[in-house]
Amino acid sequence: MEELFNKVLQVNVRCRDCEERRANIRVTIDLQLTTSPIHKRDLLVRLTDDADPYFLFNLSISEEDFQSLKVQQGLLIDFASFPQKFIDLLNLCYSEQESDHPRFLLQLSGQNSVLEGPTSFSVVETNAFKHLNHLSLRLTQGSDKEVKDYLAVCIASLKAERQALEAKLKKTEEDLSRQLSYAQQTLSEKTKELDRLRLEWTSQSSFLSSRHSQELQVEREKATELQNSLQQQTMQLRQELESSHMKSCQQLQSRLTEMETSCRELTERKYKNESVIRDLKVKLAGAEEECQRSKQQVLSLRRENGSLDTEVHDKERLVTHLQMRVAVLEQEVKDKEQLMHCTKEVLEATQKQKESMEESAESKELQIRKLEATVKSLSEELIKANGIIKKLQVEVQGLVSKIKVKNSVTVSQEKVLQDTSEKLHNVEKNLQTVQQQLITKEEQISKLKDHLESTVQKLDESKKVLKTNENVISWLNKQLNEKQLSRKPESPEALENPSVIPAATGLRAHFYPRTDKPADGASDQQKAQSTNKQIGDSTGLDSKYFERRDDSIPVYGLSSNLLHRDIPPQAKPSVVSAYFSA
Incomplete structure (x- = not known):
């Protein structure tokens, strides 16, 4: 038994005294080979309904x-x-x-009001003109024994499929349970490590924040002292500006008096010029009257000139019109002579063509006779070739029928292979989904590890920064102590005027407010690097302690005008604090 076709199709069901309805019916076509007494081939056509197990119609075609x-x-x-x-x-x-x-329909029609007994199964092609019946088969309803056999076969195949699927399910469940247990163990270990690292990180961060707050208080005290000194300097500058303003006011008053005298002189000149203008206006009026008289004379002369021009223009028109008429008549005479000449040439050319056409007609008649002879010989040869072609076509038809039988066998085998491959593909999809879930969990664990490593690195960097800051603070304290000791034996003038600081007093810290905008270009960076190099050379410290840092703590509460202004006019390059951004 070889299955050739098995699909669920929509069939129009017609019964006697009932409306036409559509039903989904499974059509199976099997090829049965029997070799016991005689070699026979039977084609079995079966109609079944998946919803109704008792619906069975058979047909065996030998x-x-x-x-x-x-x-x-x-x-x-x-x-x-x-x-x-x-x-x-x-x-x-x-x-x-x-x-x-x-366009193509399947019809199942019975003679009774219910589908019982013999029915006709037909394939119909619909047209705008009529319905064409390509094929109609008489099917018989299955007996009780045939229905039972059919149901037994269906149950056996379903049981076999169920057992195979249960075995595959058990295997996949065992594999997935093992993988899940392993993943849960690794997750619990990683969560424990995460909790331990979080505790360490919180303790270290609290310690660092307390330390930074203490250092901030010290720096704020220094900033207040610096602010007081800057206020004193601004007061002095204000006094100097007021004195310079008074001087400029006196100079402006002296200029005002000079300008008033010059203004009086200019008004006198103005009155003199106005009297001169009046005299010139009287002279202008007399000149305008003379000009109007001359204009009237010019107009009268122009009118006389225009009348003379019109008479001349009319006479010229008559002359040109007569000349044009003479030229047209001469041109007509020339055209008629050319037409006569052309007609003579055309007559001569037509006579020559007539002679050549007669000669070519004679030569073509000879060629036609030769071609008729060759056509007769070719027709005889074509008749012989058609006989040979018919024989070959008969042989080709026999070979084509053999090839079609082989193709039907291979198609049925390919369908069985496709069903098995689809089942395997579904099981592989389930396995891939489970594997993808495991991969996502592993990726989450790796991300947590990377986050932990980055936090540990940041902690190490902050420790290094703290150490460098402590070194810079100790060094600055030493320098301040030395400067305070060296300032004690200074002159009384320096004590009375604290704003005047000598050039050799050593180092000085600049504090700049932190802003959200970036630096003003490469020039500011170059200046900062040059000052850092000078300070490092003069003080003996490495230049890395005076570099600008993006994570430094800014000083708030100081105005930008005060902070950017240098205290003394003659001072050495300033030392940039490691705690404040340069």
Whole structure:
């Protein structure tokens, strides 16, 4: 038994005294080979309904039955190619069953009010003109024994599929449970490590924050002292500016008096110029009267000139019109002479063409006679070739029928292979989803590890920064102590004027407010680097302690004008604090 076709198709069911309805019916086509007494091939057609297990219609077509069917319905194919052609028609119906107006339809009609007894199963092609019936088969309803056999086969196949699926499910469940237990163990270990690292990080961060707050208080005290000194300097600058302002006011008053005298002189000149303008206006009025008289004379002369011009223009028009008429008549005479000459040339050319055409007609008649002879010989040869071609076509048809039988066998085998491959593909998809879930969990664990490593690195960097800051603070304290000791024996003038600081007093800290904007370009960075190098050379410290840091703590509460202004006009390059951004 070889299965050729097995699909669920939409069939129009017609019963006696009932409305037409559509039903989903499974159509199976099997090829049965029997070799016991005689070598026979039977085609089995079965109609079943997945929703109704008692719905069964069978038809067995042998080679002898097919011959009678062929004669009755006017089929043009043999029994060997009949199964494939029938399957092609069913596939056309399957492809068009979802469209609103299908071209190919399947009809199942019975004589009774219920589908019982013999029924006709037909393939119909719909047209705008009529419905063409390609094939109609008489099916018989299955007996009780046939229904029981069919149900037993269905149950056996379902049980076998169920057992195979249960075995695969058990294997996959065992594998997945093992992988889940392993993943849960690794997760618990990683969470413990995470909690331990978080505790360490919180303790270290609290210690560092307390230390930074103490250092901030010290720096704020220093900033207040610096602010007081800057206020004193601003007061002195204000006094100097007031004195300079008084001087500028006196100079402006002296200029005002000079300008008033010059203004009086200019008004006197203005009055003199106005009297001169009046005299010139009287002279202008007399000149304008003379000009109007001359204009009237010019107008009268122009009118006389215009009348003379019109008379001359009319006479010129008459002359040109007569000249044009003479030229037109001369041109007509020339055109008529050219036409006569052309007609003579055309007559001569037509006579020559007539002679040449007569000669070519004679030569073509000779060629036609020769071609008729060759056509007769070729027609005889074509008749012989057609006989040979007919023989070859008969042989080709026999070979094609053999190839179609082989193709039907290979198609059925490929369908079985496709079903098995689809089942395997579904199981592999389930396995891939489980593997993807495990991979996502592993990625989450790796991300947590990376986060822990980054936090540990940041802690190490902050420790290094703290050490360098402590070194810089101790060094600054030493320098301040030395400067305080060296300032004690200074002169009383320096004590009275604290703003005047000598050039050799040593180092000085600049504090700049922190802003959200970036630095003003490469020039500021170059200046900062040059000052840092000078300070490092003069004090003996490494230049890395005076570099600008993006994570430094800014000083708040000071105005930007005060902070950017240098205290003494003659001072050495300033030392940049490691705690404040340069």
